[in-house]
Amino acid sequence: MAKIVVDVMLKPEILDPQGNAVASALPRLGFTFATSVRQGKRFEIEIDGEPTPAQLAEVEKAAEVLLSNPVIENYVVRVEK
Template identity: 70%
Template structure:
């Protein structure tokens, strides 16, 4: 069994109001030195069997059709505990 992680983030050119709200709150809470905050989503998928190229291709399909909005979001897929990693930017 493999654990595959999909991280979804807004594209850099898309405004991130939640990230800006966190960034604005940090100094009020005594945290300095943070120049930008971007908010995202993390999905962990437990996959039956090994994380083969075919399996990872299916995860990319899942990420593109269900987990992300390719118009405004990018995603990255990686196997937790493994070295396989792939990013997608639409």
Template identity: 70%
Template sequence: MARVVVDVMPKPEILDPQGKAVQGALPRLGFTGVSEVRQGKRFEIELDGDATEERLAQVREMAETLLSNPVIEDYAVRVVS
């Protein structure tokens, strides 16, 4: 069994109101020195069998069609142990 992580983040040119809200709250909570916060999503997918290139291509297709909105989000697929 293989575990694959798909990280989805807003594209850099897209406004991120959730990230801005977190960034604004940090100083009020005593956290300083943070210049930017971007909020995204993380999906952990367990595959039956090994993470072959064919299976990773399927995960990339999942990310492209269901897990992300490719117009406003980027995604990265990686295998973890």
């Protein structure tokens, strides 16, 4: 069994109010390390066996069509060891 991870993030130029809210909550709790926070989504997809290039291409397609909205989001597909 392998796990394929798809990370979806808002594009840098798109305002992320949720990330901003987290960024402003951190210092209220004494965490002063952050200059910026962006919030995204992570999909964990399990498949039988090691993924083939064809399966990874299918996941890429699904990421573009369904898991992300390319108008506002970028995605990265990777296989988790």
